[in-house]
Amino acid sequence: MVYHHLYSKFARDGQVRAGVIGAGNYGTAIVTQDPHTPRLSVVIVADISLDAARGAYLKAGFEPATIAYADSVEAAQSAIEAGKRVYTDKPLIVVDLPSVDVVCESTGIAEASVVYALRAIENRKHVAMITKDCDVTVGPMLKKLAREAGVVYTPVDGDQHGLFIQFYEWAKSVGLTVISGGKATDGEFIYDDETGVARVVTDKPIHSPYQASFVVDPEDRQYLQMIPQGLTQDYVARRTAILNKLPQPGSYDLCEMTIAANYTGLSPAVDTLIHAPLRITEIPVAYCEQEHGGLFDRAGKIDLATCLRAPTESGLGGGVFLVVRCDNAYSNHVLTTKGQIANYDDTAAVIYRPYHLCGVETSTSILMAGLLGIDTGSDDYLPRYDLVKIAARDIQAGEVFGNDHSPQLVARIVPAQPVAPGNLACSHLLVGNRALVDIPAGTAITYDMVEEPAGSPLWGLRRRQDQTFLTQEPAVAAPRLEKV
Incomplete structure (x- = not known):
C-alpha cells in the first residue's frame, strides 16, 4: 500500500487524535492498536460502562497511572494536555473536546449514534461511522452534512461493508x-x-x-x-x-x-x-x-x-x-x-x-480522514435501499421491537421509501419502539404499525433525508417481498 507515502507527503498534521464512543469489541480493538499504529493517538474513550472504557486502555497496555477519568470537557482537556489518556461515561465530552480530530462512533445504538455524529459534524470533527444501524438509516444525510461542514463522514476499514x-x-x-x-x-x-x-x-x-x-x-x-x-x-x-x-x-x-x-x-x-x-x-x-x-x-x-x-x-x-x-x-x-x-x-x-480485521485495521479510515481529509467510501452515497423487517412470529400491540439480533423479526432489502403511513418501515426506526397494533407472523412492518417516539433525533434526521433525496416514487423497482 502507498498510505505511508500519502501521509508523509500530504498530511495536514503529524498526528491524528481520535476519540472512541462505545468500548465494545470493535471500539476496544481500535484502542488496542493505538500503541502500534504510527500517527494515531486515541486520546479519549467513552462508554456508559466505566469498566469498559477504562478496560480498553488497560487491554492496550497503558499503565493505570497514564489514564484518567474525566466528567467534563475542561477536565478531559486538562488531562490530555498533561499527557494522560482519558476515559469517561459521558460520551458528549468526546464530540465537544478540542483535542479530538476524529470521532469513532461505535455505540451500536442508532438513536445515540445520530446524536453524537451530528454534534461532531457541527463541531467540525470527522466522523468514522462504525454503528451500521445508524449508517443504514441516515448515513447519506450525515455524509451530506459533513461535506457541507468541510469534514469527513466515512465507513471504516475492518467492517465488511467498508x-x-x-x-x-x-x-x-x-x-x-x-x-x-x-x-x-x-x-x-x-x-x-x-x-x-x-x-x-x-x-x-x-x-x-x-x-x-x-x-x-x-x-x-x-x-x-x-x-x-x-x-x-x-x-x-x-x-x-x-x-x-x-x-x-x-x-x-x-x-x-x-x-x-x-x-x-x-x-x-x-x-x-x-x-x-x-x-x-x-x-x-x-x-x-x-x-x-x-x-x-x-x-x-x-x-x-x-x-x-x-x-x-x-x-x-x-x-x-x-x-x-x-x-x-x-x-x-x-x-x-x-x-x-x-x-x-x-x-x-x-x-x-x-x-x-474489525477494529484492528480501522486506523486506515481514521488516518485518511484526519491526515488527508478524505474518506474510504465513495462519493455516490444515496438512500437507494432500506433494510426493513418482517414479523417472524405474532407480535402483540404494545410489544417492543428488537434489534438486528432479535429472533422476533427477519430482514429484507427493498427500495427506500419516505416515512409515511403504509410505507415499509426502515428497520432501525423500529428498534426500542412499540407496536401500535397486533401484527401477524409474516407481515411486513409499515410505519403505521409503530409508535413514533416523541422528539427522536433519528426519526427527525430520517425525515430530512427523505425530503432531500427521496420522492414518493422509489428510485429503483421493488423486488418481490418474500414472506417468512
Whole structure:
C-alpha cells in the first residue's frame, strides 16, 4: 500500500487524535492498536460502562497511572494536555473536546449514534461511522452534512461493508466490469466428504432451530460436490435446502449489504438475498449472469455467500469478494488464465479478500480522514435501499421491537421509501419502539404499525433525508417481498 507515502507527503498534521464512543469489541480493538499504529493517538474513550472504557486502555497496555477519568470537557482537556489518556461515561465530552480530530462512533445504538455524529459534524470533527444501524438509516444525510461542514463522514476499514466499498471502487478504477460482489458470512460450512458430516464454524451462539452439525443423507451428498456446468440453479437450490439446519445469515448481514448497495449502486437480486453456500471456486460459476450459467438476470448484483469447504481447505475468512470480467478479450484472457478462479466459459472470475480485521485495521479510515481529509467510501452515497423487517412470529400491540439480533423479526432489502403511513418501515426506526397494533407472523412492518417516539433525533434526521433525496416514487423497482 502507498498510505505511508500519502501521509508523509500530504498530511495536514503529524498526528491524528481520535476519540472512541462505545468500548465494545470493535471500539476496544481500535484502542488496542493505538500503541502500534504510527500517527494515531486515541486520546479519549467513552462508554456508559466505566469498566469498559477504562478496560480498553488497560487491554492496550497503558499503565493505570497514564489514564484518567474525566466528567467534563475542561477536565478531559486538562488531562490530555498533561499527557494522560482519558476515559469517561459521558460520551458528549468526546464530540465537544478540542483535542479530538476524529470521532469513532461505535455505540451500536442508532438513536445515540445520530446524536453524537451530528454534534461532531457541527463541531467540525470527522466522523468514522462504525454503528451500521445508524449508517443504514441516515448515513447519506450525515455524509451530506459533513461535506457541507468541510469534514469527513466515512465507513471504516475492518467492517465488511467498508472493505467491500473500497474493493468495488478499486475494481472500477482499474477498468474491471463488476458482475456481482458481496461479503462472506462470518460462519463457514465445513463438509467432510468421507463421513458425510456438515458442520458450522462460527464464533456466534447457535440457537434453535439451527444446529452445529448433522450427517447429510447419502442421496443428498452429490449436491455438496462442485457445481457441474449448466446445473447451477438446481445445485444451489438443493444445497440451500440441505444445509438449512445450520445457522443462516442474520439481519446484521443484510444491514451491511444494504449500506454497500447504497454506496455502490449494486442491487440485490431478491429482497432476501440469495446467500448461497458456495465454495470459493463456485462463486464465479453461481454469481454471474444466467446466460453464462449463473443465477443473475443481469450484472450489477450484490449478495452474500457462506463459504462451503472441506476440513483441510482454506476459507473466505469473513472477507469480501467480487465477480468481474475485462471487456477487452486480451485483458480477460489474462484475468482468467493467470491464477484467478474463473467460471466454465471464462467470462467471469472471482477476486476476493479472505479476511476482515474489525477494529484492528480501522486506523486506515481514521488516518485518511484526519491526515488527508478524505474518506474510504465513495462519493455516490444515496438512500437507494432500506433494510426493513418482517414479523417472524405474532407480535402483540404494545410489544417492543428488537434489534438486528432479535429472533422476533427477519430482514429484507427493498427500495427506500419516505416515512409515511403504509410505507415499509426502515428497520432501525423500529428498534426500542412499540407496536401500535397486533401484527401477524409474516407481515411486513409499515410505519403505521409503530409508535413514533416523541422528539427522536433519528426519526427527525430520517425525515430530512427523505425530503432531500427521496420522492414518493422509489428510485429503483421493488423486488418481490418474500414472506417468512
